[in-house]
Amino acid sequence: MKPFLSVVCANLRGSNAKRRQDKQTNKREVNAGQPVFIKSHHDRSLVFADSLLLKTLCGSMSTEQLQSRVNPSLHSSPGGCLSLTFEADFSNTERHTGFRAFYTVQDVDECWHSDLKCSHFCQNYIGGYSCSCKPGYHLSEDRHTCIVNCTEERFGSGVLTPPGSPGPYYENAHCSYTLTVDEGEQLILSFIGEFDVESRDGRCVDSLTIKTDSATFGPFCGQEAPAPINTAARRIKVLFRTDQGGTNQGFSLSYNTKLMECPGIVTANSILSPQKRVYTKGDTVTVQCVTGYSVDSATKKTFESTCLRSGKWSPVYSCELVDCGIPEIKEPDLIALTEEDPLTTYKQNISFRCLSEHYKLHGHDSFTCNASGQWETIEHLLSPQVDLPRCIPVCGMNKQTFSAGRVFGGEDAKLGQIPWQLLTKQPNRGGASLISDRWAITAAHVVVGQETKTLMFYGGMIDSLDQNAVKMETEKIIIHPGYKVENPYQTNYDNDIALVKMSARVPLSTNIMPVCLPEKSNGPVMEGKLGTVSGFGGTSENPLRSRYLQYGHVKEYSEVPCFDTTLKVTDNMFCAGGDEGVDTCKGDAGGPLVIPLLGRGSPETPYRLKGIVSWGPAKCGDTNFKGYYTKVENYLDWIRETMETN
Structure with missing residues (x-):
C-alpha cells in the first residue's frame, strides 16, 4: 500500500467575522465535497488535527451524509493544522472515483471564545481583539484591566469624595490626593454624611489612609465614620484603594484649616512645663525627662524648646534610657560579671563572681542601675575606688587531714595538708x-x-x-x-x-x-x-x-x-x-x-x-x-x- 499525504496548515482569516464582547479564537475547517467512493477495505482516507485522528473514511457516502455526519467535526484548533492521508493498495478489482475535499479559513471571535477577559468592553476585529473602558477609567499595563488613577493636588479647604461619587465608587481605584495649606496653618479633617467603604469579616477590602510626614491615620473602612483628625500638618496625603468589585457608596471628607499647633509632647519619655491644652507659635516649655531617662544618654535631665510657626518644637533632644555601663574591673583574671553581656540600663541588675574556686567574693555582689546612671546596692552608691567587689583568696582550708606528727623528731606532712x-x-x-x-x-x-x-x-x-x-x-x-x-x-x-x-x-x-x-x-x-x-x-x-x-x-x-x-x-x-x-x-x-x-x-x-x-x-x-x-x-x-x- 502506498500512502498519499496532504497537509493543510493555514493562518488566514476570513472576512465574515462576527463581533461579540466575549473573547474568541481562530479555527480552520476542511469540508468534504463530492461523495466518497472508496470500495476496497484496504483503501482509506485519514483526517488529523495536529496529531489527533479526527476521522477515517472509506466506502461510499453522499454529499448530504458528509454534511450531516462528517464535516462538522473536521476543523483544527485555533492556529493549528489539519492533515489528510490517503492510502490505497494494488488489489482494486474495479475503478473507484475517490473523493474531493474543500478547505476554508474562518476568523475566530476572541471576545467570545478567549479566556482573557476584558474588565469592561471587548472589541473583536479581523485578526485580533482589543479591550476598552467606561468613562473615568483607563487600561492598565496588562491591556485588559480597567483602573482609575486619580492623582490630584488640592490647596486650601474643600470636600473630597472618591471617583464615581455620587453613587458607588469606582473599582480598581488607586487614588492619591495631596492636600496643602499655607505655612503656619494645619489641616483639620472631618467626615460628613454617609461613610461606606467595603470590608469583610472585620478586615478592609477597600481602604482609606491618611498620611503626614510624622504620622499615619487608618486604614479606615466599614460603615462607621472615623472621628475628626487634627493632622498637625500643612501637607497630607489621602490614599484610597479599591478592588475589582462592590457597590459601596464611599465617603465625603471635609478638610479645613486652622492655625498650626505644636503637639503636647516634645520628645518621648518626657513631661512639659507649663502644662497647656494648646501650644501655639512662640510658646516655650521646659522639657524634663522622666525618671530613668536623660538627654541623649547624658546626665542632663531638662532642656527648653519653643513652638515654631511650622507646628514643630525646636530644639528637640531625645530622652534616652539611663545607662550605667559596665563597671571597670581591675582584676579581670580573678573576677567577672555573672552574665557575659548584661543589660546595664535603668533598673537593670548586674552581679559578680570569682573565676576560681580558691577565691571568694568580698563585698556586695549585686548592683542596680539607678536613675542617675550609677550602680548602687540597697545601702549605698557604688564607688569604683572602694565599693567594687573583690575576689580574695579562700583562707584556712587544706586538702585533707591526717594524724598528728612531730616537728622535732616528727613525721612528714602530706602534700596539701599545710598549703600555707x-x-x-x-x-x-x-x-x-x-x-x-x-x-x-x-x-x-x-x-x-x-x-x-x-x-x-x-x-x-x-x-x-x-x-x-x-x-x-x-x-x-x-x-x-x-x-x-x-x-x-x-x-x-x-x-x-x-x-x-x-x-x-x-x-x-x-x-x-x-x-x-x-x-x-x-x-x-x-x-x-x-x-x-x-x-x-x-x-x-x-x-x-x-x-x-x-x-x-x-x-x-x-x-x-x-x-x-x-x-x-x-x-x-x-x-x-x-x-x-x-x-x-x-x-x-x-x-x-x-x-x-x-x-x-x-x-x-x-x-x-x-x-x-x-x-x-x-x-x-x-x-x-x-x-x-x-x-x-x-x-x-x-x-x-x-x-x-x-
Whole structure:
C-alpha cells in the first residue's frame, strides 16, 4: 500500500467575522465535497488535527451524509493544522472515483471564545481583539484591566469624595490626593454624611489612609465614620484603594484649616512645663525627662524648646534610657560579671563572681542601675575606688587531714595538708606563712638585713628539694618598725614580725593556699585549744634542717616561763610547746602556729595563724623547755594597713 499525504496548515482569516464582547479564537475547517467512493477495505482516507485522528473514511457516502455526519467535526484548533492521508493498495478489482475535499479559513471571535477577559468592553476585529473602558477609567499595563488613577493636588479647604461619587465608587481605584495649606496653618479633617467603604469579616477590602510626614491615620473602612483628625500638618496625603468589585457608596471628607499647633509632647519619655491644652507659635516649655531617662544618654535631665510657626518644637533632644555601663574591673583574671553581656540600663541588675574556686567574693555582689546612671546596692552608691567587689583568696582550708606528727623528731606532712607553709633557703633558712595571693608573713629576724634584696620563697611542696615547687620572688620586705637589733647576737625578739610582698600573684591551688589571720581574743592566745606548728627546721635525725615538711601539736603555756633566759619577754610573745619533745628548732623560724589542731579545720572553723615561730632554748626537743612565738593578733592593724598601702 502506498500512502498519499496532504497537509493543510493555514493562518488566514476570513472576512465574515462576527463581533461579540466575549473573547474568541481562530479555527480552520476542511469540508468534504463530492461523495466518497472508496470500495476496497484496504483503501482509506485519514483526517488529523495536529496529531489527533479526527476521522477515517472509506466506502461510499453522499454529499448530504458528509454534511450531516462528517464535516462538522473536521476543523483544527485555533492556529493549528489539519492533515489528510490517503492510502490505497494494488488489489482494486474495479475503478473507484475517490473523493474531493474543500478547505476554508474562518476568523475566530476572541471576545467570545478567549479566556482573557476584558474588565469592561471587548472589541473583536479581523485578526485580533482589543479591550476598552467606561468613562473615568483607563487600561492598565496588562491591556485588559480597567483602573482609575486619580492623582490630584488640592490647596486650601474643600470636600473630597472618591471617583464615581455620587453613587458607588469606582473599582480598581488607586487614588492619591495631596492636600496643602499655607505655612503656619494645619489641616483639620472631618467626615460628613454617609461613610461606606467595603470590608469583610472585620478586615478592609477597600481602604482609606491618611498620611503626614510624622504620622499615619487608618486604614479606615466599614460603615462607621472615623472621628475628626487634627493632622498637625500643612501637607497630607489621602490614599484610597479599591478592588475589582462592590457597590459601596464611599465617603465625603471635609478638610479645613486652622492655625498650626505644636503637639503636647516634645520628645518621648518626657513631661512639659507649663502644662497647656494648646501650644501655639512662640510658646516655650521646659522639657524634663522622666525618671530613668536623660538627654541623649547624658546626665542632663531638662532642656527648653519653643513652638515654631511650622507646628514643630525646636530644639528637640531625645530622652534616652539611663545607662550605667559596665563597671571597670581591675582584676579581670580573678573576677567577672555573672552574665557575659548584661543589660546595664535603668533598673537593670548586674552581679559578680570569682573565676576560681580558691577565691571568694568580698563585698556586695549585686548592683542596680539607678536613675542617675550609677550602680548602687540597697545601702549605698557604688564607688569604683572602694565599693567594687573583690575576689580574695579562700583562707584556712587544706586538702585533707591526717594524724598528728612531730616537728622535732616528727613525721612528714602530706602534700596539701599545710598549703600555707613557705620556705626560704638563702641567706637564712626559715619559714613563712602565705596570708594572701601576694603577701606572706614571717619572723623579722629571718629577713632582717635583706630589705633591699630579692629573696626566693618556695611553696606548694613538702619536699624542700622538689623541682616543681612554686617559686616566689619578693618585691618588698617590710620589717615591723618596732623590731630592733641591739647587737649582732640578737638580744631582743620583741616585734619579731615582717611582711613579704611577692612580685607576682601566687597561683593558688589545693597545694598552696593562704592561712587566715586570727581574730582578737581577750583570753589565752590559743583560746585553750591545741594548735599545730610546722616547718623545714631541725629534727632529731638532723638538728640543722629537714628535707621534708614536719608538723607537731602544741599547747599554750601562760603561767610558767618557757625556760630561764635573760632575754626580754614581752606581751607580744607567748609560750607554747608539746609533749614528748615536740618543739620547733633551727630553720623553723618564721613558720606558722595555727589553730585548730590540724585535721579539725572546716569552712566554719578555718585554720588561723596564731603565732610565728620566733625564738627558744638553744637545745631543741627538751621536754622541760618550750619555745616563744610572736603573738600575731597584736599586729592585725599594722598588717592590714601595710598591705593596703603597699
